[in-house]
Amino acid sequence: MSIVGAKVIRKEDPNLLTGRGQFVDDIQLTGTTHMAFVRSTEAHALIKGIDVSAALECEGVIGAWTAADLELPPLPGVPGLERPALAIDKVRFVGEAVAVVVAENKYAAADGTELVIVDYEPLGAVTNIEEATAENAPLLYDELGSNTVAEVPTEDDHQAIFDAAPHTETIKLINNRCTAAPIETNACLADYGPAGLTVWASFQAPHHLRNRISAWLDIPQDQCRVITPDVGGGFGQKINFTPEFFVAPVLSKILNRPVKYSQTRSEAMTSMYHGRAQEQEVSVAFDNDGKIQALKVFASQDMGGYADGTGMGMPVLTTAMSAGCYVIPNVSIAWRNVLTNTTPIAAYRGAGRPEATYLIERAMDHIAYKLDMDPTEVRRQNYIPKDSFPYPTHSELAVYDSGNFEGALDELLNIMDYQSLREEQAANREDPEKPLLGIGFSSWLEIAGFGPPGSLEGFGHLGSWESVQIRIQPDGSAIIYTGASPHGQGTVTTFAQIASEYLGIDYEKISVRHGDTATIPQGIGTMGSRQVAVGGEGVKNASLKIVENAKSIAAHKLEANPEDIEVADGSLFVKGTPSKNLTWAEVATFSFQRLELPEDMDPGSLDTTILQEVPNFSFPSGAYACVIEIDRQTGDARIRDMYLVDDCGTVINPLLAEGQVHGGVAQGIAQALYEEFSYDENGQPTTATFIDYLMPGAPDLPSYISGRINTPNPNNSLGAKGIGESGSVGTPPAVMNAVVDAVRHLGVTHIDMPATPQKLWEILQGGSK
Secondary structure (H helix, E strand, O other), X not given: OOOOOOOOOXXXXXXXXXXXXXXXXXXXXXXXXXXXXXXXXXXXXXXXXXXXXXXXXXXXXXXXEEHHHHOOOOOOOOOOOOOOOOOOOEEOOOOXXXXXXXXXXXXXXXXXXXXXXXXXEEOOOOOOHHXXXXXXXXXXXXXXXXXXXXXXXXXXXXXXXXXXXXXXXXEEEEEOOEOOOOOOOOEEEEEEEOOEEEEEEOOXXXXXXXXXXXXHHOOOHHXXXXXXXXXXXXXXXXXXXXXXXXXXXXXXXXXXXXXXXXXXXXXXXXXXXXEOOEEEEEEEEEOOOOOEEEEEEEEEEEEEOOOOHHHHHHHHHHHHOOOOOEOOOOEEEEEEEEEOOOOOEOOXXXXXXXXXXXXXXXXXXXXXHHHOOOHHXXXXXXXXXXXXXXEEOOOOOOEEXXXXXXXXXXXXXHHOOHHHHHHHHHHHHHOOOOOEEEEXXXXXXXXEOOOOXXXXXXXXXXXXXXXXXXXXXXXXXXXXXXXXXXXXXXXXXXXXXHHHHHHOOOHHHEEEEEOEOOOOOOOOOOOOOOXXXXXXXXXXXXXXXXXXXXXXXXXXXXXXXXXXXXXXXXXEEEOOEEEEEEEHHHHXXXXXXXXXXXXXXXXXXXXXXXXXXXXXXXXXXXXXXXXXXXXXXXXXEEEEEEXXXXXXXXXXXXXXXXXXXXXXXXXXXXXXXXXXXXXXXXXXXXXXXXXXXXXXXXXXXXXXXXXXXXXXXXXXXXXXXXXXXXXXXXXXXXXXXXXXXXXXXXXXXXXXXXXXXXXXXXXXXXXXX
């Protein structure tokens, strides 16, 4: 029986479930000090002076520093727009670090920050794109002359097609600003000693961080070690450079003691990078049958106070994927990046692709409204046929590898009784005692498997491959070293399953190690649903290389041809003569003994390292449906059921795949109904705690009814596409389409996320449509 495709329990769980996980804050070094930041209380202001003298008198405080004291270079970032490690002369968002205090314990450090006095001269603040792009708007960078830091106009707006089309629709959409709120906030521990620097960090790409810290400090990479122990969630927010990872090593060198920083939740809400915050103007031209003739998209990306490289790339991904899974012969795209006095924006689970799916799936429902068609039929009219792959789109980034979009919708309708739901919806509308029922669909597609050459270099990474090293031990067990850096994905389990499948070694005799730049080959990291599609492919290919060498050793000892050697159940044997065999332990032992090897083979031949590339991105897809109930009296929206059909290609472990989808769906529901990070007119956060920033708990989430189809990815031999971001991509439009569907009889065609009870109550009372 194949172990690939089996529901294997995670190898990672026993440590975590018994409290033996080790996170950054669990690490205790002798002499450790604790660092805390003084953070800006102003959204936009000049710094006229900083007085740390009172903090230095505070019991337990060791030192306090400003930018002027440390004279640090800016953090790695977009040239000309780099973020300072500590604010210099000016602050650009509430929560920006302006000074730093180190003390004997974290409580004294926190006390010390309260005693630092900062003299601000407030400036006008811009908190959204409209304000930031208005004439005479306050500028975050006076020298730029504008808050728009990048703009790409359309090459062809296809206006003639729109003018001649039987029907057109234009909608304006807002993808609400969210924070990922991982269970573990940012944390690091820096120890700069005579032998060099070691940094323990809650981060998604240890080598990426090591390379940048060493360059920033101007020390050799061999003297800079980054360790990412257990990481309590990342969701893209832990792939970005923030001050703590650079300031802590500097202060450790100054003090000659370890320096630890563990972010409070309040700090994380305003200082960890946010996600989404994208506005879109979408126009669609279509005929009387609902067939799309042209699509026009203009995306405006709020960058926050500093332009992060990944944040700059969000509208690129959005516009590249804006046609979704549909044949649209004419697509016009344009985008811009705009600075505002808010927390900077970067990648958040899906990173530009949820925004793309939201715009095209809301547009599909608007076509249905205009033509009074069933939303599933509008989608069928426009799907890319399953025999049209590879399918080039309007963007050179997006050449779809495979898919069966109509097949996913068919499977979705098979697992839900659509006709009965429509009948229930009609009956509920006539009964004032029953909730309003809404049914929403989303046929989604995303770009994933970031591994083709050039795909990550543009975001500042060394490469787009992933490293894998497999070493067979003398007893026949195996250790996999991977440059991937998991933080909840189950990579240890899936990589062990792949290796077991292709090595023929028992799954229980395979371990996976990651997250230490001193022991792991140079790697890239975890992001963009790439671990299985790129790293897993590397595990397979490294395993096959090792098996090839193992067969040569076994053939030499068994006096057979290597082509006649087979591998199964922990042994290597001659085809047709299973009694002539060697165990993996015997072959492994021979691999270290010169006299037992073929003449053309050296000791250590069962140890191989590869840097795995793939020729194209992968394109997971699927079809989701949401059934929602809205209380007529309160406007409270509750999801009754979510129907989920995914196509992620080959599934290595269905249990983990389902878990990844469920987590992404939860975050998608959160964005659609609950979460929004907002500011007042002065740039002060109004949802900066879990009291104000509403996230769903387990009782707020529905049951999930799942199905699956499989169109294998032709760009890796596993056939895997990736699934880590699927739920967050497909869910928001399905939920919002369901919300609008529930009140469509009232003339409503659009509601902005999040669809809060207040918004819905106002509509039910006859308010805004």
